Amino acid sequence: MTELPSIRVGPSRSPASGPQEDKLPSSEPSVSDPAEVEATHGPSVFRVENLFFYYGDHLALRDITLDIRPREITSLIGPSGCGKTTFIRCLNRLNDLIPGTRLEGRVEFDGESLYGPDVRAIELRRRIGMVFQKPNPFPKSIYENVALAPRMNRMKGNLDDVVEESLVRAALWDEVKDKLRASAFSLSGGQQQRLCIARAIAVRPEVILMDEPCSALDPVATFRIEELMEDLKNDYTIVIVTHNMQQAARVSDRTAFFTVDTSQGGRTGVMVEIGATSKIFTAPSDQRTEDYITGRFG
Amino acid sequence: MTKTRRLFHEELQDLTHDVARLGALVRQAIEAGTAAFLAGDLRDAEAVIVGDRAIDQLAHSVESRVSDLLARQQPMAADLRLLLSALRISYAMERMGDNMVNVVKGTRRLYPYLLEPPIQDVISRMHEQAVAQLDVAITAFVERDVNRATALEDMDDAMDHLQHELFRLLFHTHATDDAAIQTAVQVGLLGRYFERIADLTVTIGERVRYMVTGEFPFEEG
Ligand SMILES: Nc1ncnc2c1ncn2[C@@H]1O[C@H](COP(=O)(O)OP(=O)(O)OP(=O)(O)O)[C@@H](O)[C@H]1O
Numbered sequence: 238m239t240e241l242p243s244i245r246v247g248p249s250r251s252p253a254s255g256p257q258e259d260k261l262p263s264s265e266p267s268v269s270d271p272a273e274v275e276a277t278h279g280p281s282v283f284r285v286e287n288l289f290f291y292y293g294d295h296l297a298l299r300d301i302t303l304d305i306r307p308r309e310i311t312s313l314i315g316p317s318g319c320g321k322t323t324f325i326r327c328l329n330r331l332n333d334l335i336p337g338t339r340l341e342g343r344v345e346f347d348g349e350s351l352y353g354p355d356v357r358a359i360e361l362r363r364r365i366g367m368v369f370q371k372p373n374p375f376p377k378s379i380y381e382n383v384a385l386a387p388r389m390n391r392m393k394g395n396l397d398d399v400v401e402e403s404l405v406r407a408a409l410w411d412e413v414k415d416k417l418r419a420s421a422f423s424l425s426g427g428q429q430q431r432l433c434i435a436r437a438i439a440v441r442p443e444v445i446l447m448d449e450p451c452s453a454l455d456p457v458a459t460f461r462i463e464e465l466m467e468d469l470k471n472d473y474t475i476v477i478v479t480h481n482m483q484q485a486a487r488v489s490d491r492t493a494f495f496t497v498d499t500s501q502g503g504r505t506g507v508m509v510e511i512g513a514t515s516k517i518f519t520a521p522s523d524q525r526t527e528d529y530i531t532g533r534f535g
Numbered sequence: 536m537t538k539t540r541r542l543f544h545e546e547l548q549d550l551t552h553d554v555a556r557l558g559a560l561v562r563q564a565i566e567a568g569t570a571a572f573l574a575g576d577l578r579d580a581e582a583v584i585v586g587d588r589a590i591d592q593l594a595h596s597v598e599s600r601v602s603d604l605l606a607r608q609q610p611m612a613a614d615l616r617l618l619l620s621a622l623r624i625s626y627a628m629e630r631m632g633d634n635m636v637n638v639v640k641g642t643r644r645l646y647p648y649l650l651e652p653p654i655q656d657v658i659s660r661m662h663e664q665a666v667a668q669l670d671v672a673i674t675a676f677v678e679r680d681v682n683r684a685t686a687l688e689d690m691d692d693a694m695d696h697l698q699h700e701l702f703r704l705l706f707h708t709h710a711t712d713d714a715a716i717q718t719a720v721q722v723g724l725l726g727r728y729f730e731r732i733a734d735l736t737v738t739i740g741e742r743v744r745y746m747v748t749g750e751f752p753f754e755e756g
């Protein structure tokens with residue numbers, strides 16, 4: 238079996254727009270650490286600028302500006318309904334599938350507009366993988382779950398090797414190598430979730446988006462996924478939505494806190510701050526973050 | 536806010552209260568210990584040594600509750616900083632108590648000699664200075680007052696001057712008999728203990744600053 242070639246985030250083109258504004262009005266989301274601002278000059282995988290998102294006439298996200306950096310784990314935290322899922326789905330255009338939705342602002346992926354006219358959905362889904370809250374394997378064999386996408390994408394190389402590499406990488410190989418033809422549903426929830434991760438990395442994406450990937454798992458399975466993320470981070474950029482703040486604190490390099498804002502009528506998701514995880518969890522800049530992570534919220 | 540979380544915040548308040556109480560016990564030890572030393576009263580000196588056990592016990596209780604809350608509540612942000620600070624501050628207070636025990640042990644070594652009035656006077660002023668600094672430290676902690684916490688550094692200069700003054704007085708004595716030498720040694724050590732106590736109030740001030748602002752003391756200049 239050959240080594241899985243290390244996957245790099247594509248050639249670093251310089252972003253089309255200038256470096257991030259370094260002075261933000263105080264009511265705006267803050268970048269917690271001044272050193273952070275410096276560091277954002279490196280190439281970002283995603284660069285989101287002034288994003289507004291609507292479900293019909295309901296404004297679900299208002300004026301979100303943030304960068305996702307390569308080979309880091311960025312976690313998104315915040316109360317239910319603040320738009321974490323909506324936001325992460327903006328990063329792979331999954332919301333396009335929902336009728337009546339509208340996005341304003343700019344989302345750049347790898348230096349180019351994600352919502353540009355010649356972006357192809359299939360290509361996008363290959364480069365940006367997603368893992369959902371509930372493990373959702375196809376009703377097929379373990380092998381087929383992993384092999385399907387590479388086959389459809391007509392990836393070069395031996396399919397058996399790709400399946401094995403992906404399962405090894407997802408820390409599942411040892412548990413399934415003798416029953417690759419068994420149904421994916423014969424696996425436990427934690428194993429199914431690792432299978433979904435194997436499926437996501439089989440097409441060698443650049444980014445893996447995870448929306449509460451551990452919420453249906455027990456602590457042991459959760460720790461396995463967290464370990465896996467730590468390992469995957471060497472090659473992939475990971476964005477994770479989690480309700481488990483300890484998880485965000487354990488695994489992520491940067492944390493963004495979103496909340497529900499009701500000041501302008503309606504319930505709208507806003508980003509309060511983004512910063513180094515250790516900073517956010519020991520000394521956040523914004524009182525709303527403080528109240529939320531210390532449990533004084535609601 | 537959920538019930539468990541509310542209980543947690545009540546526990547944090549209890550903890551704050553106990554750290555302040557620890558400070559009050561230490562304050563008492565400084566008062567009683569200095570009086571015993573100056574009066575050469577062995578019984579009162581012994582009482583301070585016995586009283587130090589209560590200080591140790593309370594400090595250990597704070598420590599074990601902090602460890603329990605860390606494990607069960609995984610506190611974040613200001614809560615986390617409060618717990619870490621309570622730990623460091625209660626340890627500093629316990630150390631102050633230990634220094635006071637050392638002071639009163641000197642009472643036995645000097646017995647039955649009494650100190651010259653000028654030396655007594657400096658020691659008395661050192662004790663006042665220590666108590667004043669401790670009061671500021673406790674208030675800064677309870678009221679989360681960065682200004683008071685920062686003032687401790689400057690206050691501490693006064694203690695350094697007093698220690699100088701004490702040493703100067705010691706070197707003015709020309710007696711060379713054993714009793715005089717023993718006295719000089721004990722008084723010199725005593726000056727050192729008071730200086731440590733005052734130093735520890737500065738440490739508390741630093742921890743209060745960290746608790747309130749989230750900036751580590753060692754990150755600054
Ligand atoms: N398909 C949809 N159609 C209409 N409104 C939606 C849709 N999906 C989400 N919303 C609304 O958008 C807002 C944000 O929802 P979203 O699911 O993004 O929040 P979330 O932060 O992921 O919450 P949770 O933590 O509960 O998963 C909510 O007010 C929700 O009702």
Ligand SMILES: [Mg+2]
Pocket residue numbers: 321322323448478
């Ligand atoms: Mg969600």
